[in-house]
Amino acid sequence: MLSVRDLQAGYIRGAPVLKGLDLDLARGDCIALMGRNGMGKTTFVKALMGVLPHISGSIKFLDQELVALPPYRISNAGIAYVPQGREIFPDFTVEQNLTMGRIGKPKQRNESFDFVYEYFPILAERHKQLGGTLSGGQQQQLAIARALVGRPDLLLLDEPSEGIQPSIVQEMAAILRRIVEQEKMTVIVVEQNLELVRRLAHHVRFIENGLIKSGVAVEEINKNPAMIGRYLSV
Amino acid sequence: MEMTLLIGLDAASYILTLLLVCIGLVVIFGMMNVINLAHGEFFLLGAYTVVLLQQYAVPFALILVVAFAFVALVGLIIEELVIRRIYHRFLDTILATWGISLALKQLVIVLFGPGSQQAVAPFTEPVAMFGITYSSYRLFVMGMAIIITAIVFIILFRTRWGLTARGVIANRQMASCLGVNTRRVDRVTFAFGAGLAGLAGAIVAPLMSVDPQMGVGFLVPAFLSILVGGTASPLGALWGAAIIGGSNSVVAAIWTPVIAQIAVFSLAIIVIRLMPGGVTGRRKR
Numbered sequence: 281m282l283s284v285r286d287l288q289a290g291y292i293r294g295a296p297v298l299k300g301l302d303l304d305l306a307r308g309d310c311i312a313l314m315g316r317n318g319m320g321k322t323t324f325v326k327a328l329m330g331v332l333p334h335i336s337g338s339i340k341f342l343d344q345e346l347v348a349l350p351p352y353r354i355s356n357a358g359i360a361y362v363p364q365g366r367e368i369f370p371d372f373t374v375e376q377n378l379t380m381g382r383i384g385k386p387k388q389r390n391e392s393f394d395f396v397y398e399y400f401p402i403l404a405e406r407h408k409q410l411g412g413t414l415s416g417g418q419q420q421q422l423a424i425a426r427a428l429v430g431r432p433d434l435l436l437l438d439e440p441s442e443g444i445q446p447s448i449v450q451e452m453a454a455i456l457r458r459i460v461e462q463e464k465m466t467v468i469v470v471e472q473n474l475e476l477v478r479r480l481a482h483h484v485r486f487i488e489n490g491l492i493k494s495g496v497a498v499e500e501i502n503k504n505p506a507m508i509g510r511y512l513s514v
Numbered sequence: 515m516e517m518t519l520l521i522g523l524d525a526a527s528y529i530l531t532l533l534l535v536c537i538g539l540v541v542i543f544g545m546m547n548v549i550n551l552a553h554g555e556f557f558l559l560g561a562y563t564v565v566l567l568q569q570y571a572v573p574f575a576l577i578l579v580v581a582f583a584f585v586a587l588v589g590l591i592i593e594e595l596v597i598r599r600i601y602h603r604f605l606d607t608i609l610a611t612w613g614i615s616l617a618l619k620q621l622v623i624v625l626f627g628p629g630s631q632q633a634v635a636p637f638t639e640p641v642a643m644f645g646i647t648y649s650s651y652r653l654f655v656m657g658m659a660i661i662i663t664a665i666v667f668i669i670l671f672r673t674r675w676g677l678t679a680r681g682v683i684a685n686r687q688m689a690s691c692l693g694v695n696t697r698r699v700d701r702v703t704f705a706f707g708a709g710l711a712g713l714a715g716a717i718v719a720p721l722m723s724v725d726p727q728m729g730v731g732f733l734v735p736a737f738l739s740i741l742v743g744g745t746a747s748p749l750g751a752l753w754g755a756a757i758i759g760g761s762n763s764v765v766a767a768i769w770t771p772v773i774a775q776i777a778v779f780s781l782a783i784i785v786i787r788l789m790p791g792g793v794t795g796r797r798k799r
Contacts (some may be wrong), residue, residue, distance in 0.1 A: 329691055355693035367688045369681055380681045383674065384693030404531060 281307045281466060287337035287347075289327035296334070297323040299490035307433070310460050311466040312481035312498070315511055316470060319489040320362055321470040328468075329361045330354045342433065356384055360432035364439045364470075366423040370412025374403050374422060377411050383424035388431050396425040399455055417448045420456075428459065434466045440475040446463070453479035454489045478502060486511040516646050521767045527652050529759035530659035531718055533752065535732045536665050536739050538710030540751045544740055545670075545683050546703055548597060549604070551611040555618035555706045559585050561724045562622055564633040574636035581716035582709040589708020593701050599794070601700070615729075635720035644790050651720055658717050663752070666710065670748060679703050695772025735762070738778070742785045744792020753793045758782065768770025 282305040290296040297320045305311065313321050327331050330351040339346040346354050346480060355361070360381075362485060369377050378396065383389040397404035400421040406414065406495060411422060420440055427435060431503055440456070441449045453476045460480070471477050485495040488511060501508060533558060542550045547548045550556075552567040565580040572580070592614060600606045624700075670676040682699045690696045723727055735758050743754025761781055765772035789795055 330572065331687055331691065350695075350697075351687070352689040352695045353692050355691055361691045363688065363691070369684050369687060372677075372681070377679055379674070379677060380689065380694070381692050383678050383681075384695065426692065513615075 281305055281342060283338075283340040284328075285338040285340075287324075287327060287335070287339065289332045289335040289337075291323075291333065293334050297490050298327060300337070301487075301490060301492055303485070304323065305434075305468070305494055307466055307468060309483065310465075310481050310493075311469070311483045311485055312477040313468060313470045313485055313492075314472070314477065314489055314508075319487050320439055321487055323490075325361070325468065325470055326422060326440050328354070328359065328436060352384055353403075355430065355432075358431075358433040359444060360427035360430055360434070361435065361436045362420075362423045362427050362438060362440060364442060366413075367417050367420045368411040368422050368426070369411065372411055373408050374411060374414070375407045377422055377426050378403075378429050380425065381429040382431075386431050388429060391429070391431075393425075393429060396428050399428075399459055401427050403502035408505075416443045417452070418442060419453065424456070424459075428463070432465070434468070437458075437467065437469040437471075439470055441471060441473065441476045446475075449473060449476055450479070452476070456480050474501075474508065519644055520648075521647055521764060523652075524703075525763040525766060527656055528763040529755050530656040531721075531758040532732070532735055532739060533663055534655070534659040534714040534717060535711070535736045536751045536755050537663055538707045538714060539736050539740055540748045541666070541707035541710065543737070544677035544709075544745045544748055544751065546707070547683075547745075548601070548685070548704070549608050549611065550620060551608060551733070552592070552615040552732075553611075553711050554733035555615045555622075556585050556589065556662075556729075557715035557732060558622060558726065558729040559618065559720075560712030561587060561633065561719035561722075561728060562626060562631075562715075563712065563773075564716045564719040565626070565631045565724050567669075568634055578713060578716050582713040585712020585715075586705040586709030590701060592703040592708070593704040593762075597704060598697070598700060619726050619729075626726075628726060630723040630725035631654050633719035633724050655717055655721065662710070662713065662763040665789070667748065675702075688710055705712060706780075730769070735778070738782050742782050742792055744789070744795035746791055748793045750792050750794040757785070757793070 284301060287298050288296040301324065311320055313324065315321055324330040327335055328347065330349055335347055337347060341357060341359065344357055346357065369380060378393050398466040402418055403422060403425055411419065414422060419455045440452060444452065457480055459465060469480060478501065481498050483495055484498055486493045539553055542548050542553065543711040561582040563584055564577050567577045567580060582645055584649065596610050596614065596781050600610055608672060635648055641650045670680065680701055682694060682696050686696055739754030739758045740751050742757055743750030743752065758778055762774045763779045765777045
């Protein structure tokens, strides 16, 4: 479904953060991308979304080449993005935030939001409330819901546990797990929180110096937590 | 009594005329953050549309529609050729739109000459009420200002397109990542603001002598209104126009227009000094 070849991308010309990255994903895969800060996890997700100024290589998604497409075309090709820091619209209500998630997608335009409200009942309760007045965890739920209403095939989650209390991280992982199963979603999650990765992902890939180094099934990590240390400890 | 009523009506007329000119600027300056010094010339083009089409006896209502559409088209072309390259370059915007303003003004002089032209009001019968008589066309302008402002606010706050435009302005990159073609939104928003300026020019034209300098006279108070009112919310322009327009016309009626100018500028300085975000600026964040 997704095939990335020799992806080089970065913020400044001539200084790529990603240095020829390869990745293949089949439909229904749910992988976690782990690695230390500055290794290119967020950059990779941004490169997929088309928001980086300098990018080369190839990203094939559902037989479509995505490199050099503007973000809105990538979004409408079926990739949804939940950015680090959530980036909800603080002055819009919950409902208006969700509307923004499908506004460019004629097929979803008249669908009801009920299916995302089922995953996130708190959003239904607060649908008239301004996004900026929600708690961190609720904003994260809103950002995920906003991604889902566009009915994407591939979901990109960047640090969904950031700034959320540990007790809510577990709950969030459980909801995400349910979404992935019920919506048959393919997911790439960038995450430092091992708890969430264990509950959500099938596979873990480690990224180091702008390259994907190795991958293991998530069960391996459960059996042998020490191996995480190699890629994550400073 | 009659005097007070007359001053009140004149003040309301000036405030609402100013609001009419402001409303296009609300979209382009307030929302899109483009300091468009050519706004006065968009206004001018609208006024000259009336002068030109009245020579062919086109009905006034149709002229208003054409003025909006024509100036919106001009705005669309200017956005595509110039503005889209300088959205993130604040100072360059001032220079470039000033250049556009000069070019448009000279173009008008080449086509129509430097002298002033007359646009004819579609109806001129004065209306008698409460013991005074008042120009019916001024009342029409006031009514149009209210209607157009209401329509613009409905479009911005009650339609899908308005939501999209506000979303793009609030967070361009995120809006794009959600599937919004931000370039198209920029184009349409700018053209919409330009069209509103043209429409304002066409409506106000019969009240003024139409000459190539007429745009400038409204540009300064319009920008002031938005700065005083605050750019955080499009509603700020309402307050700004009321404060700037109201103080200007009341002071001018009691003393002289020169003192009114001094009073308005002093007031604007004081308001902006005390409330840098404008009158409506505080409530937001």
